[in-house]
Amino acid sequence: MSLPPDYSNEISALNREILKAQPSDVLQFCANFFLRRLESQRAEFLLSQQHSSQKGGGMAESTFPGNNPFGTSPSSGIITSGMHRLEEEEENDTIASPTASSFPRTNMENSQANKSGEGSFGNFGGFQASTNRSQGLKSQPPSAMDSQSFPSNYNMNRRTSVSAESLNPTSSLHDNWTPPYHQKTSEQQARLRAAVSGNFLFSHLDDEQSAQVLGALQEKPIPTKGIKVIQQGDVGDYFYVVENGAFDIFVNKSGKLEAGPDGLGTKVGSVGPGGSFGELALMYNAPRAATVTSTEPSTLWALDRVTFRRILMDSAFQRRRMYEGFLEEVPLLSSLTPYERSKIADALETRKFPAGTTIIKEGDVGESFFILESGEAEVYKRGIDKAVNRYKKGDYFGELALLNDAPRAASVISTTEVKVATLGKDGFQRLLGPVEGIMRRNDPSKLGMDDGVDPLAKGR
Amino acid sequence: MATAVVHKLLHHDRSNRESSSQPNQSSPPAQNDQDMAAMDRDRDEEKHMLAQWEVKRPLSPAQIAVDTNQKMVGHSSRVLRQEDFELIKTLGTGTFARVWLVRLTNPKDGDQNKVFALKILRKVDVIRLKQVEHVRNERNVLAAVAGHPFITTMVASFQDTDSLYMLLDYCPGGEVFSYLRRARRFNEPTSQFYAAEIVLILEFLHEKEGVAYRDLKPENILIDAEGHLKLVDFGFAKKVDNRETYTLCGTPEYLAPEVIRNTGHGCAVDWWAFGILVYEFLVGQPPFWDQNPMKIYEQIVEGRVRYPSAMSPDARDLISGLCTVDTSKRLGNIKGGAGAVKAHSWFRNIDWDALYHRKVQGPIVPHLRGPADTRNFDEYEPEPEGREEYGPEMRERWDDCFTDF
Ligand SMILES: Nc1ncnc2c1ncn2[C@@H]1O[C@H](COP(=O)(O)OP(=O)(O)OP(=O)(O)O)[C@@H](O)[C@H]1O
Ligand SMILES: [Mg+2]
Numbered sequence: 119m120s121l122p123p124d125y126s127n128e129i130s131a132l133n134r135e136i137l138k139a140q141p142s143d144v145l146q147f148c149a150n151f152f153l154r155r156l157e158s159q160r161a162e163f164l165l166s167q168q169h170s171s172q173k174g175g176g177m178a179e180s181t182f183p184g185n186n187p188f189g190t191s192p193s194s195g196i197i198t199s200g201m202h203r204l205e206e207e208e209e210n211d212t213i214a215s216p217t218a219s220s221f222p223r224t225n226m227e228n229s230q231a232n233k234s235g236e237g238s239f240g241n242f243g244g245f246q247a248s249t250n251r252s253q254g255l256k257s258q259p260p261s262a263m264d265s266q267s268f269p270s271n272y273n274m275n276r277r278t279s280v281s282a283e284s285l286n287p288t289s290s291l292h293d294n295w296t297p298p299y300h301q302k303t304s305e306q307q308a309r310l311r312a313a314v315s316g317n318f319l320f321s322h323l324d325d326e327q328s329a330q331v332l333g334a335l336q337e338k339p340i341p342t343k344g345i346k347v348i349q350q351g352d353v354g355d356y357f358y359v360v361e362n363g364a365f366d367i368f369v370n371k372s373g374k375l376e377a378g379p380d381g382l383g384t385k386v387g388s389v390g391p392g393g394s395f396g397e398l399a400l401m402y403n404a405p406r407a408a409t410v411t412s413t414e415p416s417t418l419w420a421l422d423r424v425t426f427r428r429i430l431m432d433s434a435f436q437r438r439r440m441y442e443g444f445l446e447e448v449p450l451l452s453s454l455t456p457y458e459r460s461k462i463a464d465a466l467e468t469r470k471f472p473a474g475t476t477i478i479k480e481g482d483v484g485e486s487f488f489i490l491e492s493g494e495a496e497v498y499k500r501g502i503d504k505a506v507n508r509y510k511k512g513d514y515f516g517e518l519a520l521l522n523d524a525p526r527a528a529s530v531i532s533t534t535e536v537k538v539a540t541l542g543k544d545g546f547q548r549l550l551g552p553v554e555g556i557m558r559r560n561d562p563s564k565l566g567m568d569d570g571v572d573p574l575a576k577g578r
Numbered sequence: 579m580a581t582a583v584v585h586k587l588l589h590h591d592r593s594n595r596e597s598s599s600q601p602n603q604s605s606p607p608a609q610n611d612q613d614m615a616a617m618d619r620d621r622d623e624e625k626h627m628l629a630q631w632e633v634k635r636p637l638s639p640a641q642i643a644v645d646t647n648q649k650m651v652g653h654s655s656r657v658l659r660q661e662d663f664e665l666i667k668t669l670g671t672g673t674f675a676r677v678w679l680v681r682l683t684n685p686k687d688g689d690q691n692k693v694f695a696l697k698i699l700r701k702v703d704v705i706r707l708k709q710v711e712h713v714r715n716e717r718n719v720l721a722a723v724a725g726h727p728f729i730t731t732m733v734a735s736f737q738d739t740d741s742l743y744m745l746l747d748y749c750p751g752g753e754v755f756s757y758l759r760r761a762r763r764f765n766e767p768t769s770q771f772y773a774a775e776i777v778l779i780l781e782f783l784h785e786k787e788g789v790a791y792r793d794l795k796p797e798n799i800l801i802d803a804e805g806h807l808k809l810v811d812f813g814f815a816k817k818v819d820n821r822e823t824y825t826l827c828g829t830p831e832y833l834a835p836e837v838i839r840n841t842g843h844g845c846a847v848d849w850w851a852f853g854i855l856v857y858e859f860l861v862g863q864p865p866f867w868d869q870n871p872m873k874i875y876e877q878i879v880e881g882r883v884r885y886p887s888a889m890s891p892d893a894r895d896l897i898s899g900l901c902t903v904d905t906s907k908r909l910g911n912i913k914g915g916a917g918a919v920k921a922h923s924w925f926r927n928i929d930w931d932a933l934y935h936r937k938v939q940g941p942i943v944p945h946l947r948g949p950a951d952t953r954n955f956d957e958y959e960p961e962p963e964g965r966e967e968y969g970p971e972m973r974e975r976w977d978d979c980f981t982d983f
Contacts, residue, residue: 127766127890272863274759276797278673281814281827284711318876322839398872401838402826430840431824438822438842457820464822464842465906548912 128155282402285427287435297429299333306361307332310419313359313392319400323430324468330429335359335419340412347418349375350383350409354399356420363416365389368409375409382409400426438463441539443512444489450517453559454550461549466539471532480529484519486542493536498529520546520553621657625682628733628745629689637725639786652724654717654983655734660743663696666950668958670753672811674703676961679748679952693950694733697744701980702966704742710979712813712827713742717982719789719815720744727936728779730800730808737983740968749808751801751944752954758796763862766890768941772799773856774920774928775807780852781916784845788819794851795829796858801954805940818844830871831864835879835903849910849919853900860893861886865901879903892924 132151141147302310310332314320323331340347340363347365348354351374370376370383386408389395398404400423441463445451454462468491471477477488480500490513497507497515506528509515515530520543546553663680670677680696682689704713720732731747754772758764764772776799783789792814800808814827822842828834834850836843858864865884866877881903885894899909899922906912910919920930932938944954 124767130891131888272867273869276753276755277795277829277831279793279814279827279829281709281712282825283708284825287824318879322879401871401875404871427824427826427840431842434841435822435824455820460820460822461906461911545906549906551913 128152131155280402280404282427283424285424285431287431295428295432297330297334297425298336300336302332302335309361309392310335310359313394317394317397319397324433327429327433330433331421331426334425334429335421337361338418338420340416340418343412343414345412346375347410347412348396348406348408350406351375352406353403354396354406355403355424356422357394357396357400357426358410358421359394359419360389360391361417361419362391363418364413365393365395365410365416366413367395368411369407370409374405382411388413399423437468440491441466441489444491444514444539447512448514448517450520450553450557453556458550458556462541462546465545465549466541468537468539470535470537473532473534473536475532475536477530477532477536477538478516478526478528480527481525483523484516484526485544486540487514487517487520487546488530489514489539491537491539493532493534495530495532495536498531499527519543521557617657621662622684622686624655624657624734625662625684626686626689628694629682629685629692639726639782642723642725642782642786651731651733652721653734654721655736658734658736658743658745659738660698660741663694663745665696666693667952667955668960669695669748669952669955671958672813674707674709675699675813676958677746679950680745681950691949693748695730695746695748697746699742699744700965700968701740701742701976702968702972705972705976706966709813710976714979714982715814715816716812717742717744719787719812719817722817723783723787723789726779726782727934728775728807728809729782730810735983737980739973742980742983746810747802747808748949749800749802749810750946750949750951750954751803751805751942753797754799754801754807755796756954756956757801757942758859758862764859764941766860766893769856769859769893770925770928771938771941772807772859773852774925774930774933776809776852776855777916777919777925778930778934779807779809780845780848780910781920783815784848785915788817788845789815790818790823790843790845791815791848792828792851793832794848794855795832796855797829801940801942801944803944803946803949804936805943806936807940820844830874831866833875833878835881836905838875838879846905846908846911849900849908850902852910852919853897856893856900857883857897860889890924892922896922896924 132148135151136144136147139147311328320328320331338358347358348356350368350370365388366385367387367389368382368384369386370381372383375381375383389410395408395410396406398407400421403423438460442456442459445454445459445462451459451462466489477495478484480498490509490511492511495509496505497509499506509530516526518524518527520541550556662683663678664683666679666681668676669679675697677695677697679693681693685692699713704710717732717735720730721735723729724731724733730749733745733747735742735744737743776794780791783791791809791812793811798809798811800810802808816823822844824840824842826833826837826840828837828847828851832851832854834843834847837847854864854866866874868874868877881901883898883901885897896909896919900919902908909922910916912918914921919925920928929938946953
């Protein structure tokens with residue numbers, strides 16, 4: 119007989135409370151705890167009842183089976199006059215958090231950040247103008263928090279879905295798409311790089327992607343003041359970076375730019391050199407959240423969504439196919455299904471090493487396996503003073519580490535700058551289970567080792 | 579209605595249901611009255627068959643895999659048309675579709691009470707919003723999965739000159755979303771029950787069908803008359819098998835990091851969204867939120883979930899396993915697949931087999947006055963008048979894309 123799960127949950131919650139509070143009067147503390155739990159559950163029930171009675175249906179008439187803690191006799195012992203109070207407590211979520219006030223207020227960081235942004239431009243949904251400010255919110259709150267610290271302004275409405283135009287990499291193999299390239303001076307490049315550095319959409323790019331994206335930004339002169347670069351409510355396809363000049367940002371409460379002198383709405387901010395706006399357009403086609411007009415002759419850099427996403431897609435696609443191709447050549451992994459191979463390819467991590475780096479060292483315990491993606495490396499064995507082998511693109515080494523903890527049989531040292539794709543034994547096992555099981559699919563006698571190993575890992 | 583006549587001319591030749599999964603070659607419209615009469619007989623028969631179809635016992639995964647032409651549900655009908663259904667009330671509207679509660683017109687004896695949900699998409703809107711590919715995926719995936727106990731059954735699909743139709747079984751309980759917002763959050767047993775039924779759906783879609791669903795959220799999960807879940811809206815579902823795909827789609831709060839970063843995504847996005855869903859069940863709102871969508875995406879890519887102190891350690895462990903940015907470490911995507919999720923201790927009280935066979939009672943069983951009761955649905959604005967026409971040039975260019983219907 120096992121204890122009912124609800125009971126165990128309650129008790130472990132109580133245990134946590136006791137550990138936290140270290141009460142001197144244990145019995146009183148426990149009694150209080152259970153009273154609070156009871157109160158909040160009933161409040162929850164009342165809340166649902168109250169809401170549903172507005173519609174004359176729903177939860178109030180729903181049947182709750184026995185395993186529902188407030189299902190059995192919900193009305194017994196509830197004093198209706200206390201409802202308001204109870205409801206408030208439920209909002210504050212007293213469940214298992216009597217020590218709530220002792221929680222560091224850093225929990226509030228996010229919501230405060232929101233507040234300070236209120237009335238300024240950053241908070242108008244879908245639109246963000248970034249001046250080149252640094253991202254000050256990086257210090258993270260602790261992982262636990264209380265529900266009070268939630269931004270209470272969460273939008274409770276039904277949410278609609280979003281989607282971008284379909285992107286298909288396979289066709290790109292045939293039409294051989296290359297991103298547009300617009301020449302820039304090195305100062306311009308540096309300015310652009312700085313302008314987008316704070317934007318998370320750009321901060322994950324590798325060097326090649328970054329070069330392609332910066333190259334694709336197109337200069338867009340704005341000849342006079344008063345030009346509406348983007349209009350609130352319109353479909354958005356471009357992201358802009360300000361090279362020089364100045365722009366004002368307006369939001370009309372109606373949600374779109376309207377005709378007439380006040381059609382722009384209220385001014386909520388302005389952007390100058392190094393600033394950017396309209397980045398949601400790089401994700402999908404959402405209506406613009408603001409109108410942006412020039413206040414003097416200016417210059418912008420523009421990048422459209424399809425170009426941006428295609429650059430990311432193509433490089434990801436090529437990388438995956440290249441890794442899958444490399445993996446096919448590894449005899450140890452020859453029995454992987456294409457599905458498994460693509461999972462491993464997805465998990466491979468890219469790393470760069472300068473020339474002269476010892477990537478693996480003879481005698482060390484091996485933990486990862488490597489594929490040479492670019493550059494060259496040499497293999498050395500103790501006691502032999504010249505290289506015993508030479509690796510180039512597509513060669514792999516250290517794969518025995520996936521199989522056992524035997525020491526590395528040789529050292530591998532890069533002779534040029536190299537890029538390797540690497541995966542650890544634990545990463546491999548997490549995805550597909552022990553590699554032994556996979557090898558046995560081919561030939562059960564091949565290994566002749568350690569018969570205790572799980573033959574499992576059908577994969578799927 | 580003028581369109582009805584056109585429609586008749588266009589479609590009554592296509593009564594050969596057997597070839598329905600093939601794109602059908604249009605033969606010239608039949609000219610004579612005999613054909614017309616045969617056509618009407620086919621229609622009546624088909625309507626009767628639809629009315630008789632019921633979700634008595636769920637099909638097993640093997641039975642679902644049977645060709646849609648033999649399954650009796652999920653076929654592309656060459657005879658049905660809008661006039662066969664009386665539109666009673668709007669059940670919901672989405673970005674490009676309107677879903678109606680409908681009843682058969684001129685029903686046979688005994689079929690009078692049968693109602694359905696009819697999802698109507700206007701071809702113009704589908705084209706304008708660049709959803710042609712998605713709508714085709716939706717129909718074909720729904721046809722393939724028809725019969726699963728927790729997925730809304732597409733009984734049939736058809737089209738006329740300007741619209742596409744999907745006839746679905748009606749789920750009178752309404753959206754889980756409405757219950758969740760009303761209750762503010764679900765307690766643990768309720769959350770576990772609904773989450774467990776979703777796990778069975780994802781297991782089936784991913785591991786039996788190779789389909790990524792890509793739009794998991796409480797709005798797309800309905801409750802049927804018996805209190806079990808039905809997943810609706812397969813607008814973004816796609817058969818991906820083992821290839822990654824790149825088109826960004828979903829709902830902002832539920833997008834997985836790899837979708838935002840466009841590094842290629844697959845079924846693993848559903849496990850991420852499933853973690854968000856469980857969180858929203860237990861807490862009442864999703865973990866990543868801001869008024870500015872770009873800020874939501876920034877948080878998602880960062881992937882730091884904060885948990886209320888009241889959340890049980892098991893729930894926390896499950897959610898953090900699912901909402902793991904690195905897909906090679908994400909629960910559901912790692913070794914064991916859905917099985918690893920089912921084995922998680924948060925689900926230790928679930929009898930998975932009984933659950934699949936709908937033997938476990940759900941926490942909310944809607945009380946209904948009859949099969950056509952719509953009290954669990956909100957009111958919606960009537961359809962706007964005077965919308966763009968699906969003209970001859972558009973038909974010329976696009977109609978080939980819709981032959982699956
Ligand atoms: N079988 C059904 N029974 C009852 N109601 C339904 C059914 N199918 C859909 N609905 C209702 O209609 C709404 C819209 O349907 P659906 O989500 O399929 O449309 P959509 O246009 O694809 O929406 P979205 O904006 O989410 O993409 C649902 O949220 C639901 O409330
Ligand atoms: Mg929907």
